[in-house]
Amino acid sequence: xxxxxxxxxDFGGQYNQxxxxxxxxxxxxxxxxxxxxxxEKIKAMNPKGIILTxxxxxxxxxxxxxxxxxxxxLGIPVLGxxxxxxxxxxxxxxxxxxxxxxxxxxxxxxxDNTSRLFEGVSENTTCWMSxxxxxxxxxxxxxxxxxxxxxPVAAAECVEKNLYAIQFHxxxxxxxxxxxxxxxxxxxxxxxxxxxxxxxxxEEQINAIREKVGKxxxxxxxxxxxxxxxxxxxxxxxxxxxLTCVFVDHGLLRKDEGDEVEAVFGPNGNYNLxxxxxNVQERFYEKLAGVSEPEQKRKIIxxxxxxxxxxxxxxxxxxxxxxxxxxxPDVVESGLGGESAVIKSHHNVGGLPDCVEFKEIxxxxxxxxxxxxxxxxxxxxxxxxxxxxxxxxGPGLGVRIVGEVTAxxxxxxxxxxxxxxxxxxxxxxxxxxxxxxAALTNMRSVGVMGDERTYDYxxxxxxxxxxxxxxxxxxxxxxxxxxxxxxxxINEVRGVNRVFxxxxxxxxxxxxxx
Ligand code: XMP
Numbered sequence: 001x002x003x004x005x006x007x008x009x010d011f012g013g014q015y016n017q018x019x020x021x022x023x024x025x026x027x028x029x030x031x032x033x034x035x036x037x038x039x040e041k042i043k044a045m046n047p048k049g050i051i052l053t054x055x056x057x058x059x060x061x062x063x064x065x066x067x068x069x070x071x072x073x074l075g076i077p078v079l080g081x082x083x084x085x086x087x088x089x090x091x092x093x094x095x096x097x098x099x100x101x102x103x104x105x106x107x108x109x110x111x112d113n114t115s116r117l118f119e120g121v122s123e124n125t126t127c128w129m130s131x132x133x134x135x136x137x138x139x140x141x142x143x144x145x146x147x148x149x150x151x152p153v154a155a156a157e158c159v160e161k162n163l164y165a166i167q168f169h170x171x172x173x174x175x176x177x178x179x180x181x182x183x184x185x186x187x188x189x190x191x192x193x194x195x196x197x198x199x200x201x202x203e204e205q206i207n208a209i210r211e212k213v214g215k216x217x218x219x220x221x222x223x224x225x226x227x228x229x230x231x232x233x234x235x236x237x238x239x240x241x242x243l244t245c246v247f248v249d250h251g252l253l254r255k256d257e258g259d260e261v262e263a264v265f266g267p268n269g270n271y272n273l274x275x276x277x278x279n280v281q282e283r284f285y286e287k288l289a290g291v292s293e294p295e296q297k298r299k300i301i302x303x304x305x306x307x308x309x310x311x312x313x314x315x316x317x318x319x320x321x322x323x324x325x326x327x328x329p330d331v332v333e334s335g336l337g338g339e340s341a342v343i344k345s346h347h348n349v350g351g352l353p354d355c356v357e358f359k360e361i362x363x364x365x366x367x368x369x370x371x372x373x374x375x376x377x378x379x380x381x382x383x384x385x386x387x388x389x390x391x392x393x394g395p396g397l398g399v400r401i402v403g404e405v406t407a408x409x410x411x412x413x414x415x416x417x418x419x420x421x422x423x424x425x426x427x428x429x430x431x432x433x434x435x436x437x438a439a440l441t442n443m444r445s446v447g448v449m450g451d452e453r454t455y456d457y458x459x460x461x462x463x464x465x466x467x468x469x470x471x472x473x474x475x476x477x478x479x480x481x482x483x484x485x486x487x488x489x490i491n492e493v494r495g496v497n498r499v500f501x502x503x504x505x506x507x508x509x510x511x512x513x514x
Contacts, residue, residue: 079166
């Protein structure tokens, strides 16, 4: 099939996923690869364009991440961003040096909009800069097409060779006309048709799954979250009765969630998924007893998950395929798809044990970003309230309870979270907040209730807005709403005597607590 591809080469910059998402927003499919990827492999993919991301190093240093000059001689348009721009200049004979002053933040930019890269962009615009080094001398054949007060080469081009360099970050929202620049590159300069759409993705996946599975039996891990629900419905459309969906109630779900999932996907719901619910709450609590290290908790939950599936599979008889709702950010964040550091091992990728008794894993959403998964869900006819559900991490409340997990702590966080969600809905804020939940800190402190001394836990409320879950800002929830939530939690949830609101953005915090 003739699928157009843009390759994003990752030099370890923090915005690499964002670059890829912006390209997809132009209806152009793209994938992220490490800068260490063999050039032959990249050539074999026959990309319509290549984008080099930012990165933390200085390109003139020994052992800095680099690329072969051949990359620029393939006849494929290349766009270098930040480090990528400097590297392009450096490799092609220009000079990159440490700047007298670091340029950081929103910066006034003057562009030459006769360049195809800046077609339709205002002559005086704003960009987001973040660099120590700068292009002191352009490589031969290049001309400057943008400047800032401190940066004589904020962008450069060599039209004959289809090479473009941008010192700033067009992918972040702080560069308001950045999307236009990326659109100009992928749709204009690379000449991509822009036919990456969810209707065709769904159709292609259904056909590909049918072909791969043949008459095999498929077991799907259904959690009730957006990703696994979309994966399950996709599979059921593709292979119907050959699919069995197992829903593991690991006791780390939100309050009443197990019953809600069963109501939608179970025998009385709208789908024919051969739904099996496994109640293994106690088993998970036992495994987690005494464990407080976050990565270890994640690994235990992930591995136990797989064990439960193995056992279920044995009961069902021979199973050939296991479906997982892994999505692209999981792949990249787990350090498998690029250069980014492993911050947390996501259970749907990292925790796979060695002795998996299945022929193969199917991950139909592995190449999609979250917003694309939602579009695919709507395409499949899944109701909006499920499709626009808040994200919920695979390890569940296990990562919202700081320290050791116990049944009682789970009860506390479930009840507190249910109250929080109820009040947010009452205040009409549900749709305007990206993700919000209650977490249980591991801190107990002294309080007083009804003239009695208490020594109880503190609950933390979290609410963030985010575009990509890579960065996030705390939401300004009206104080009155927070007060209602606080007083209801303290009055209604036994074991809590303090409520905090978490103001931390990401970075430096993460969205979940562990
Ligand atoms: P963090 O805590 O890394 O979370 O800032 C970013 C987003 O990812 C979700 N998350 C997970 N999702 N498996 C998942 O499927 C996981 O192990 C996992 N850990 C975090 C988190 O809820 C947030 O939306």
